[in-house]
Amino acid sequence: MDALDGQCWILTLSCEDRSGIVSKVTGYLHEIGGNIMEAQQFRDPETNRFFMRVEFEIANSTGVEQFESFGNPAAEFDMRWRFRRRDQAKKVLILVSRFDHCLSDLLYRRRIGELKMDIVGIISNHPGDNLHLPMRDKIPFHHFPVSKDSKPQQEAQIRDVIERTGAELVILARYMQILSDDMARYLRGRCINIHHSFLPGFKGARPYHQAYQRGVKMIGATAHFVTSDLDEGPIIEQDVEQVSHSDMPEDLVTKGRNIEQRVLSRAVRYALEDRILPNGRKTVVFRR
Template sequence: MNRTPNIYRMTITCPDRPGLVAAVSGALFAKGANILEAQHFADRLSGTFFMRIEFQLDQPRDVLKPALDRLEAEGMRINLRCAGEPQRVLLLVSKFDHCLVDLLYRERLGEIDAHFVGIVSNHSQEVLRTWIPEHIPFHHLPVTPGTKAAQEAGIKRIVEESGADLIVLARYMQILSDDLASFLSGRCINIHHSFLPGFKGAKPYHQAHARGVKMIGATAHYVTSDLDEGPIIHQDVELVTHADLPEDMIRKGRDVERRVLARAVSDHLEQRVLIDGHRTIVFRD
């Protein structure tokens, strides 16, 4: 990943109107910034403008503040981050560890620009410790129907104490309460082992097998209080045949789940995803 300290990523959301691209690029040019990548989209249905810019600035970022303040006063919602500062990511997982292991491996290879600040599981450390590096804190928070509120309070506390920018449900097989889902709104990604909106809920591969489908898939989406209804970030599919048993679909499903979640996490961390109501705008490189 590019962790050059003078590379910045900026996203902008605002009502659409003429001259927005010129206003933003002109403000950056006036301060000596060199634009490396720029993408924008105007949603004609909602009248909303979305933009993502990656640029190089060889002086302190504070020089941009007056110009950005002026743009924000004109109605732009701006999010600016330095590409040299990886975001802090907290992972939640249950027994199925394939997505967890894949994210850890990709981070080690430098494919995901993240700093993992902890792993939370409702299962014991012995179940997952084989794959978890010693430097990443592990939190065992068991949950029962009677302890769910206290357990979720523990998750909130870890989120706050770790300073997590993003929370990833890497096959965390618990339904979040409305309270926790609201607390994590806009900064929590879930991987659903189905090509939503089809086959929601439990055992989607068994549902798919029973219906004789010819492809299965996975969906990464932002968590909301509506179960499996959050804005979708990325989806992919895998072909299956009449000869595949539910166990074969589960095996194939693990591969597509890993790919989809990793892409969604990477896109979020690189500020390529902007939420547009129930939808997302995803600026792919």
């Protein structure tokens, strides 16, 4: 436990920027006996929106109902806000196709405690025998094949798993299927995809081959929220690596795997720690 031997909570909020927001928030936390451990804020000058994330500890807190009185200052500033216990692991569902390097990386980081998440299931459109899952432990695995004609039924199966498990976050760990518009809307704001390209360039299929044809000197990967617009969702995290004129498409694929793993793991960690706040077509990410 932390310094006060109490419970650590995370408050996230956004609203139209006005004078007095920080004072109101910190004053409220002081009144209820909270000790602020980390605080970050940002004002978007384009939209005049204000974003804030606060970690604080409070002694003898019993539950989120303790913070119901925050509704008064929140209403004054018309805030979107949420309290969550920091040690409460989020329920995560992972979707994967044939390439399992991102999945294996997430499972490893979970096993060593780097990513604190409760993985409630793994879904693949390929049989489990095709995936290398030495660290799956007792995580339920679901094989849901999909074809052009069966996509509605297959997505209904995925929805059923989400509803039954209470999954709060869905990760597309190289899940090489385009979600329907209905499914994308259903998962809005809670589904992260890893795209093996530095978006907005080289969208769609075979981006490394597209990059090779353009003779790029740098490749990258992008983690973003899923929307009904293919590879157009709000960007969460990106990274790049230099390549040379002698690299063939297969070399770009090989080098890209490492980038995909680290970009996706960082984005997932931000989501698990409530460090991502939506901002229209963009995101505010409060990195540590």
